[in-house]
Amino acid sequence: RVPYYLDCDTGIDDALAVAYLLAAAADESNGIEIVGIGSVSGNVSASVGAHNTLDLIALSGRDDIPVAVGAHDPQVGSFRGGAPHVHGANGIGDVAIAKSVSSVVDGESAEQMLVRLAHEHEGELRVIAIGPLTNIAAALRLDPALPGLVKELTLMGGAANVPGNITPVAEANIANDADAAAEVFAADWFITMVPLDVTMPNVFLEHHREALIESGRPVAVALGHMLDYYFEFYVGVYGHRASALHDPLAVAVALGEVGLKTAPVVRVLVDHTDGPGRGQTICDLRGMYNGFPEQSGAHARVVLELDDDFAPTLLAKLLTA
Numbered sequence: 001r002v003p004y005y006l007d008c009d010t011g012i013d014d015a016l017a018v019a020y021l022l023a024a025a026a027d028e029s030n031g032i033e034i035v036g037i038g039s040v041s042g043n044v045s046a047s048v049g050a051h052n053t054l055d056l057i058a059l060s061g062r063d064d065i066p067v068a069v070g071a072h073d074p075q076v077g078s079f080r081g082g083a084p085h086v087h088g089a090n091g092i093g094d095v096a097i098a099k100s101v102s103s104v105v106d107g108e109s110a111e112q113m114l115v116r117l118a119h120e121h122e123g124e125l126r127v128i129a130i131g132p133l134t135n136i137a138a139a140l141r142l143d144p145a146l147p148g149l150v151k152e153l154t155l156m157g158g159a160a161n162v163p164g165n166i167t168p169v170a171e172a173n174i175a176n177d178a179d180a181a182a183e184v185f186a187a188d189w190f191i192t193m194v195p196l197d198v199t200m201p202n203v204f205l206e207h208h209r210e211a212l213i214e215s216g217r218p219v220a221v222a223l224g225h226m227l228d229y230y231f232e233f234y235v236g237v238y239g240h241r242a243s244a245l246h247d248p249l250a251v252a253v254a255l256g257e258v259g260l261k262t263a264p265v266v267r268v269l270v271d272h273t274d275g276p277g278r279g280q281t282i283c284d285l286r287g288m289y290n291g292f293p294e295q296s297g298a299h300a301r302v303v304l305e306l307d308d309d310f311a312p313t314l315l316a317k318l319l320t321a
Ligand code: BDR
Pocket: 011, 012, 013, 014, 042, 043, 083, 130, 131, 156, 165, 171, 172, 173, 246, 247
């Protein structure tokens, strides 16, 4: 089976992504195995995020997926308390779900787990990162051979042709550790970047949320209640109740479950200076008038447009979760 490692900062849309990946793995015909999940500070601290992830896994009826705690602080500076105004004080919209009886991995950090898994599944491991890139950069430092061991890295982050969501130019996952992101984009591996360009226009609306709750399935119901909180934050963004589908879309792209209409492979640099551009993903899209001719040194596929609306695909998957 194809091995996947997920790195996350669970978070409401991370919760959607975890449930999506678990549902995909539960379908034997997909041939997917989740070999490990790492937690990083972002929406919540790495420790709180790890416990949210464990609880969601338990709610999905699984107890066999190792969850390791990764970096609490970004490469430079300290964790600044997350985003309770977006994700709630507990990271999952202040919804209470049953505590898992499983514990986080003892004696191995997320970056150590990633390096070990990359060796155990040499050339096969698919990495999905849906939080700040601190653990991924730490793993690169631990083992600079990592890019040659990993099959591909798909990440939710950045803004190519649209504004940022935390500064005028920066997206939260990149901005929360711009130094780590710059290292990850500079390393020699194939990256698929799922930026705000595609995650902002793909949204859940009230009828999707209601369908989750009406399903009566424990995970789907919990996600529906979490989305109630997330929708309120997005009223200030879209002008109505909705939520961007950032992290589950990255999982869908990694699994090949959405069609990519425009996704050129281009050079991407991350601004990690201390100026107003900090956290910006500078994507070389100058080929856009010319069918994006091949660029030397380019190794990041930037997803700019999908074939179809992603919400129905996500809803269908979550209704099986
Ligand atoms: C990203 O930032 C986090 O708040 C979300 O979970 C997502 O990964 C969107 O900018």
